[in-house]
Amino acid sequence: MSALAKALVALVAMAAVAELAAAKNHTIRWSASGNYGDWSASNAVSVGDTVVFTYGPPHTVDELPSEADYTACSFAGAVSSDSTGSTAFTFDRPGTRYFACATGSHCAGGQKVAITVSGASSQSPATPKGNSAAPMAGIAAKLALGLGVGAALLAAFS
Numbered sequence: 001m002s003a004l005a006k007a008l009v010a011l012v013a014m015a016a017v018a019e020l021a022a023a024k025n026h027t028i029r030w031s032a033s034g035n036y037g038d039w040s041a042s043n044a045v046s047v048g049d050t051v052v053f054t055y056g057p058p059h060t061v062d063e064l065p066s067e068a069d070y071t072a073c074s075f076a077g078a079v080s081s082d083s084t085g086s087t088a089f090t091f092d093r094p095g096t097r098y099f100a101c102a103t104g105s106h107c108a109g110g111q112k113v114a115i116t117v118s119g120a121s122s123q124s125p126a127t128p129k130g131n132s133a134a135p136m137a138g139i140a141a142k143l144a145l146g147l148g149v150g151a152a153l154l155a156a157f158s
């Protein structure tokens, strides 16, 4: 194999790995004195990313089902609630998700955040919640394509 072919194969492999490593982790230090109004504006979150809330007692991370509940700090219909001190969400579809602390008047005081998740190119907005197979299939297809191109380059240069 020529040095050029090796370099090209390595380049294709690196591109495939970069695709897999593109998901980001974000950390929100969750406190009653925090101001999260513009968090989403300064933190771009994409499908596949994970956001971790870190905090101590007495805080909670509750996911609220709607903007109305978020605005009103209404926890009656909370989708989930956690108080373990480390609450992670990995977003598998685009859209806006709403989180707030259910303790005392913390939410009304500003301990709430709306996270806007932007879609990845391989992701359809119609993908049902909880379906993580679709993006993995996309990545697998890209990997296969990358390997195919690599093999073709190998054949061309050997």
Ligand SMILES: [Cu+2]
Binding pocket: 031, 032, 058, 059, 060, 101, 102, 103, 106, 107, 111
């Ligand atoms: Cu709180």
